[in-house]
Amino acid sequence: xxxxxxxxxxxxxxxxxxxxxxxxxxLSVIFGVVRVVNFAHGEMMTIAMYLAVALFASxxxxxLLMLLxxxxxxxxxxxxMQNWLITPFINRPEHAQFMLLIAVAIIMxxxxxxxxxxxxxxxxxxxxxxxxxxxxxxIDATKVYAGLAAIVVAAALFAFFKFSLxxxxxxxxxxxxxxxxxxxxxxRRLYALTFGLGAACVGAAGAILVLIIDVTPPLGPAxxxxxxxxxIVGGLGxxxxxxxxxxxxxxxxxxxxxxxxxxxKSMFAFAILVLVLLFRPEGIMGKRAS
Amino acid sequence: MMGxxxxxxxxxxxxxxxVLLAVLLLAPWVANDYVLTVLILILYFAxxxxxxxxxxxxxxxLSLGHALYVGLGAYTTAALYVHFGVSPWLGxxxxxVIAAMAGAFIGYLAFRFGxxxxxxxxxxxxxxxxxxIGFDHFRWVSGSSGFFLPVANYTRNDLWNLRGSPAxxxxxxxxxxxxxxxxxxxxxxxxxxxxxxxxxxxxxxAKTLGIDTFRYKMIAVVISASMTSVAGMFFAFYYNNxxxxxxxxISRSIELILGPIIGGIGTLFGPIIGAIVLTGLAESIFELxxxxxxxxPGARQVFYGVCLLIVVMLLPDGIWPPLARKLGLDKSxxxxxx
Numbered sequence: 001x002x003x004x005x006x007x008x009x010x011x012x013x014x015x016x017x018x019x020x021x022x023x024x025x026x027l028s029v030i031f032g033v034v035r036v037v038n039f040a041h042g043e044m045m046t047i048a049m050y051l052a053v054a055l056f057a058s059x060x061x062x063x064l065l066m067l068l069x070x071x072x073x074x075x076x077x078x079x080x081m082q083n084w085l086i087t088p089f090i091n092r093p094e095h096a097q098f099m100l101l102i103a104v105a106i107i108m109x110x111x112x113x114x115x116x117x118x119x120x121x122x123x124x125x126x127x128x129x130x131x132x133x134x135x136x137x138x139i140d141a142t143k144v145y146a147g148l149a150a151i152v153v154a155a156a157l158f159a160f161f162k163f164s165l166x167x168x169x170x171x172x173x174x175x176x177x178x179x180x181x182x183x184x185x186x187x188r189r190l191y192a193l194t195f196g197l198g199a200a201c202v203g204a205a206g207a208i209l210v211l212i213i214d215v216t217p218p219l220g221p222a223x224x225x226x227x228x229x230x231x232i233v234g235g236l237g238x239x240x241x242x243x244x245x246x247x248x249x250x251x252x253x254x255x256x257x258x259x260x261x262x263x264x265k266s267m268f269a270f271a272i273l274v275l276v277l278l279f280r281p282e283g284i285m286g287k288r289a290s
Numbered sequence: 291m292m293g294x295x296x297x298x299x300x301x302x303x304x305x306x307x308x309v310l311l312a313v314l315l316l317a318p319w320v321a322n323d324y325v326l327t328v329l330i331l332i333l334y335f336a337x338x339x340x341x342x343x344x345x346x347x348x349x350x351x352l353s354l355g356h357a358l359y360v361g362l363g364a365y366t367t368a369a370l371y372v373h374f375g376v377s378p379w380l381g382x383x384x385x386x387v388i389a390a391m392a393g394a395f396i397g398y399l400a401f402r403f404g405x406x407x408x409x410x411x412x413x414x415x416x417x418x419x420x421x422x423i424g425f426d427h428f429r430w431v432s433g434s435s436g437f438f439l440p441v442a443n444y445t446r447n448d449l450w451n452l453r454g455s456p457a458x459x460x461x462x463x464x465x466x467x468x469x470x471x472x473x474x475x476x477x478x479x480x481x482x483x484x485x486x487x488x489x490x491x492x493x494x495x496a497k498t499l500g501i502d503t504f505r506y507k508m509i510a511v512v513i514s515a516s517m518t519s520v521a522g523m524f525f526a527f528y529y530n531n532x533x534x535x536x537x538x539x540i541s542r543s544i545e546l547i548l549g550p551i552i553g554g555i556g557t558l559f560g561p562i563i564g565a566i567v568l569t570g571l572a573e574s575i576f577e578l579x580x581x582x583x584x585x586x587p588g589a590r591q592v593f594y595g596v597c598l599l600i601v602v603m604l605l606p607d608g609i610w611p612p613l614a615r616k617l618g619l620d621k622s623x624x625x626x627x628x
Contacts, residue, residue, distance in 0.1 A: 037408050092606060094407060095352055099551050099602045102544060106595035110588030118587065217588075221540055225419065228412050236408075263434075264427055270420045277405050277413055 004136040009258045010251050011139055015147035017250020019208050021243035022150040023223065024230035025157065026201030032237030033174040033194040036086055037094070039101035042223025043108035044199055048074055048206025049215040050116055056123045056210075063123055063207045064149055071153075071203040078199025083192040090191075105220065113217040120214040128211075146208045153204045154243055157197065161239070170194050174237075229273045235286025244285060248272070314464055318457040326456050330528070332569045333463040334521065339549035339561030340470040341517035346547070347556035348474075348483060349510035350490030352407070355396075355414030357542035358421050359389040359515045363522020364532055368439055369431050371451070371527075378452045378523050385523060386516045392417070393515025397508045415540060422538030431532070439530040452527040459528050466524065467562075470517060475558055477513075486510055490556070552601055554608030563609050571597050 027041045038044075051070050052063040063070075085104070089097050130141035161167040173180040173190050180187055213219075226249070234245025249269050256268040276283060296304060317329060338360065345351045366385035370376040396417055400410050426434040447454030452462070477483045485506045488496040497503050526532055536542070553564025575593045579585050605612065 088603070094411075095346070095551060095555065096602065096606060098352075098354075098411075099548075100599070102548075103595045103599040103602060106598065107592050110591035110595065113588030114586045114592065225415065225540065229416070232409065232412060261427070264423055267420060267423045270416045270423075273416050274399070274413070274420075277409060277416075278399060278403055281403060281405050281409060 006255065006258070008137055008139070009254045011137065012143055013251040013254025014247055015140075015143040015250075016212055016254070017247040018147040018150040018154075018243065019205055019212065019246070020226060020230055020250050021234075021246020022154055022208070023202055023205035024227045024234065024246050025154055025239060025242040026198035026205070027227045028198075028231045028234070028237060028239060028242040029157070029201065030195055030198035031231070032239075033170055034082065034086070034090070034191050036090070036097050036195075037101070037228075038195075038198070039098055039224060040105035040108060041202060041227045042225070043105045043112075043220035044074060044077065044202045045206045045209070045223045045227075046112060046215060046217060046220040047077070047108060048203040049210045049219075050112055050121075051203075052207045052210045053116075053121045053123055053215060057121075062125060063210050064145060067149060067153070067204050067207045070207040071200040074203025074206075075196040075200040079192045079196035081199075082195030083188070086195070087188060087191070105224070109217050109220045112220075116217070118216065120216045122214040123210045125211065142211045146211050149208050150205065153201065154239075157201060158239060160197075166190075166193065226269070229269050232283055233272055233276045235283025238283065238285040238287075241283055241285030245283070248284075311468070318460055323456060326460055328569060328573050330456065330460050330463055332565045333460070333467045334524065335546065335549045335565035335569060336562045337463065337467045337470050338518060338521045338546045339553070339565055340467070340474050341514050341521065342547050343550045343555065343561050344474065344477065344517070345510050345514040347550060347560070348478065348490065349486040349507055350493075351507060351510060352411045353414045353511075353514070353543075354411045354540075354547070355416075355418035355543050356514075356518050356546050357538050357540070358392060358414070358418040359518035360522040360525060360542065360546070361418075361421060361425070361532075361534070361537040362389045362392055363519030364526035364537055365425065365431055365437070365522075366519075367523040368437060368526040368532060372437070372439060373430075377450050378527055379450065382520065382523055385519045389515045389519030389522070390512045393511040394508060397511035401504050401507050415543070418538055418540065418543060422534050425534035425538060428534075434534060437532040439527065441530050452523075459524070463524060466520060471558065471562070473517070478558065482506065482509065487556075548598070550608075552598070552605075552608055554610030557608070557610045557614075559614075560608055560610045563613070567601075567609060 023041070023045055027038055030036060030038050030041075048070050051073060052066055055061045055066050055070075056063060081104070085100065086097070089100050125142070127141050127145070132139045132141060132144060161171060169180070169185050170190050170193065172183075173185060173187055173194075177187065180190075230245040230249050231242055232245075233248060234241030234243070249272065252268050252272060253265045257265040280286075314329075318326060321329065338356070342353065342356050345353050363382075363385040366388050367378045367381040370381035370384065371378055396414060399405070400413055405413055425431065431437045447458040449458060449462075452459075485496070485501050488499065488501060489503050489506060493503055525537070549564030549568055550561040551564065552568060553562065554560030572590070572594055575597075576590050579589055579593070601609075
């Protein structure tokens with residue numbers, strides 16, 4: 001095989017990986033602040049993907065244009081979930097939170113199955129088959145748009161947490177829960193806001209990902225697992241880590257699919273996870289908790 | 291032996307258990323095939339729940355990948371039977387050793403490097419998924435196209451090769467469940483059981499008291515994995531087909547741990563009550579929906595999820611602890627409420 005093929009596949013994996021990273025960023029933000037592991041994360045992703053598919057099928061609306069409205073819908077969903085469902089579970093043991101979110105995930109997956117059926121659905125845009133040729137490299141235009149959109153959304157989130165007052169308040173909650181209460185922050189509302197923002201990330205990622213991947217209901221649990229792997233590899237609670245982890249996993253899976261059989265590609269993601277857990281349990285960019 | 295086992299257990303509990311066992315022993319004579327199938331499912335989940343509970347309920351280590359041990363047990367016994375004609379009961383020790391080694395490997399990696407809590411849970415999922423994809427490409431057991439056991443006709447029960455009628459499988463599963471219950475009962479009151487509970491409540495404090503926490507956590511994983519692999523043998527010979535996508539799927543792991551969580555983590559009766567409630571719930575929802583004539587795929591699971599949600603929100607400790615308080619069994623020593 002000529003060397004360009006490897007580079008082509010690696011770049012395609014990198015672009016897909018950025019979208020994975022955006023999805024994982026949502027999980028990381030939620031865990032970093034609310035300290036709840038969102039076991040329904042991938043399921044929320046499939047909800048966003050189906051929203052994009054439905055909007056495209058009914059009104060021919062391009063998923064990239066629908067990115068913000070879909071992110072908004074998911075924000076409301078996340079806000080509501082945190083405010084009414086998860087708040088009473090904040091001080092409960094991990095396994096209780098896990099059970100709650102598993103129940104939510106089961107309802108979501110099968111709700112989608114009832115509404116949309118088991119068949120794979122996708123979106124065919126006018127630029128589906130376009131590509132850019134740079135020297136010997138041929139890059140899928142859809143993936144370039146997808147990767148760029150993911151970077152823009154992630155940058156917006158970074159800016160929000162870095163510069164806005166609310167973003168600073170949320171970081172204060174994450175750093176010191178009691179301290180945040182003492183200075184009079186409305187922690188419950190900020191937690192709901194954070195969960196909403198995490199869900200909005202997933203919503204944006206879902207809207208982007210329909211351009212690349214066909215959606216079926218069972219993708220939900222698979223994405224949840226993928227988001228976990230990425231976030232742990234990158235470092236739980238670290239925002240740049242999530243993006244980096246996404247790219248790393250995206251490139252690894254793409255190259256593994258080329259070198260071995262495509263169906264075995266996830267094994268390499270798990271192998272990376274095991275290596276990271278063994279030698280750097282806090283993740284590549286994470287800080288040691290204790 | 292019997293004296294030690296029953297020591298300190300209130301008499302009403304013993305009588306209730308004896309009556310329950312008698313009813314279960316007589317069930318195949320009155321129950322039709324459908325009811326028997328449901329009872330087998332309940333016993334299966336009570337057994338696997340009990341095995342999982344050793345790790346989570348007793349020693350406080352959350353495993354979300356127990357389907358791995360079920361799968362290893364199932365594939366080992368089935369492959370030995372199909373390829374070499376080895377009886378499942380002879381294949382079982384091999385399966386137990388393999389599952390115990392897998393458990394020990396995961397435990398060693400995790401506990402040596404201080405991987406705990408959520409991280410440990412995700413490590414267990416990762417190994418189970420790794421096995422799923424690995425078995426998909428494992429030619430010797432036909433990979434993703436599924437591994438099938440020859441199906442015998444049900445004229446004669448062959449207990450040695452586990453070929454026979456549902457009633458035979460029912461009694462096998464009942465025996466396994468009773469043995470698992472007794473083992474857990476004994477473990478919980480043994481020295482090891484107290485060490486586990488100390489680790490579960492406060493690992494640092496347990497360490498300070500001189501408990502070798504690494505060693506006892508390892509023992510918990512190995513026992514739990516071994517017991518779970520026995521359920522795998524049952525699974526393989528009862529269903530006669532094994533697909534990696536189903537056997538090692540994450541929903542199998544979740545299914546298996548819902549019972550003890552709903553019933554009450556760390557209690558002896560929790561896994562049994564949880565299995566009865568969950569399986570009963572699932573079956574009655576199915577019946578209800580069929581009666582209404584509305585059976586789109588997934589409808590049953592949605593109701594299942596909603597019921598689960600309600601139980602989790604209203605009963606934080608599971609069903610058994612509040613029930614035990616109602617029945618006035620608060621002080622019974624076989625309960626270790628958290």
